[in-house]
Amino acid sequence: MHGKVIVMTGATSGIGEAAAVALAEMGARLVLVARNPERGRATLERLERANPGAGHAVYHADLSLMAETRRAAAEIADREPPIDVLANNAGALFVRRAVTEEGLERTFALNHMSYFGMTQGLRHRLAAGARIVNTASAAHRGARFSMENLQSERYRGFDVYSRSKLANILFTREAARSFDGTGITVNCFHPGVVASRFFDGKPGALGFFLRLIKPFMISSRKGAETLVYLAASAAVAGVTGQYFARRRPARITAEAANDASARALWDESTRLYASG
Numbered sequence: 001m002h003g004k005v006i007v008m009t010g011a012t013s014g015i016g017e018a019a020a021v022a023l024a025e026m027g028a029r030l031v032l033v034a035r036n037p038e039r040g041r042a043t044l045e046r047l048e049r050a051n052p053g054a055g056h057a058v059y060h061a062d063l064s065l066m067a068e069t070r071r072a073a074a075e076i077a078d079r080e081p082p083i084d085v086l087a088n089n090a091g092a093l094f095v096r097r098a099v100t101e102e103g104l105e106r107t108f109a110l111n112h113m114s115y116f117g118m119t120q121g122l123r124h125r126l127a128a129g130a131r132i133v134n135t136a137s138a139a140h141r142g143a144r145f146s147m148e149n150l151q152s153e154r155y156r157g158f159d160v161y162s163r164s165k166l167a168n169i170l171f172t173r174e175a176a177r178s179f180d181g182t183g184i185t186v187n188c189f190h191p192g193v194v195a196s197r198f199f200d201g202k203p204g205a206l207g208f209f210l211r212l213i214k215p216f217m218i219s220s221r222k223g224a225e226t227l228v229y230l231a232a233s234a235a236v237a238g239v240t241g242q243y244f245a246r247r248r249p250a251r252i253t254a255e256a257a258n259d260a261s262a263r264a265l266w267d268e269s270t271r272l273y274a275s276g
């Protein structure tokens with residue numbers, strides 16, 4: 001990965017940070033998109049120790065807002081050299097429904113629209129043979145796609161999260177199609193159940209249960225392995241539109257394999273992004 005430029009979201013914690021450090025140790029230069037300057041600085045220091053003198057950089061954005069995603073992508077497009085890997089990884093599970101100031105339900109906004117916005121904002125700056133890697137989840141298994149309920153008016157946190165991870169797979173497959181014939185690949189993966197900050201601070205019985213099982217979850221370093229593999233391994237050069245787990249292609253549900261849903265989500269995301 002020497003000399004490669006990797007743009008990554010959600011790299012100030014958990015899976016993203018572990019993947020960023022591992023890729024820096026392999027020689028890459030990391031360009032982060034972070035919402036919190038202090039956390040961004042702390043990760044930059046870790047990256048500097050992993051690959052000193054590479055000139056790692058951080059840009060700031062709240063990725064639940066399309067305007068900020070668009071601005072950060074434009075800044076990176078202006079200032080950075082062609083991008084070899086874009087890792088869309090920032091995500092969260094919200095127990096309560098909230099709507100962003102742009103009118104989108106925040107899980108959909110962060111977990112899906114930021115992937116879409118970063119990809120569209122940087123697509124003209126991707127290097128030949130570039131790879132896009134999207135962090136999805138096996139949580140998509142329980143989810144059903146519904147264009148009518150994209151903004152999740154009826155809200156149950158885990159269901160809405162699962163739908164956003166289903167959207168990550170639909171998005172990956174449609175994005176891969178949009179790059180057909182260019183040599184640019186788009187894949188997604190399930191990291192495993194990872195003891196990151198993801199499960200912290202959840203209230204009530206759910207919080208109690210998560211604290212109980214956290215010691216049995218895998219480490220962020222382990223959870224990052226498939227991201228690192230998809231970003232760096234020669235074994236997946238040319239592979240596109242696939243979902244991986246444990247560094248191997250894995251099965252997706254019929255909902256996630258539905259081309260009409262993938263197309264409809266893409267078209268609606270294009271419309272929302274243009275108006276946001």
Ligand SMILES: NC(=O)c1ccc[n+]([C@@H]2O[C@H](COP(=O)([O-])OP(=O)(O)OC[C@H]3O[C@@H](n4cnc5c(N)ncnc54)[C@H](OP(=O)(O)O)[C@@H]3O)[C@@H](O)[C@H]2O)c1
Pocket residue numbers: 009010011012013014015016033034035036039061062063064089090091092110135136137138190191192193194195196197198199
């Ligand atoms: N943990 C698991 O078991 C698991 C399983 C399957 C899939 N995943 C997926 O893995 C990805 C990473 O999760 P993780 O487990 O590493 O969780 P994490 O430790 O909570 O990390 C989440 C990352 O996303 C960033 N982020 C959250 N909201 C943001 C916003 N509004 N704007 C910009 N950045 C934001 C966080 O920034 P801050 O540092 O500022 O908070 C952090 O860097 C997510 O997409 C998640 O859905 C996780």
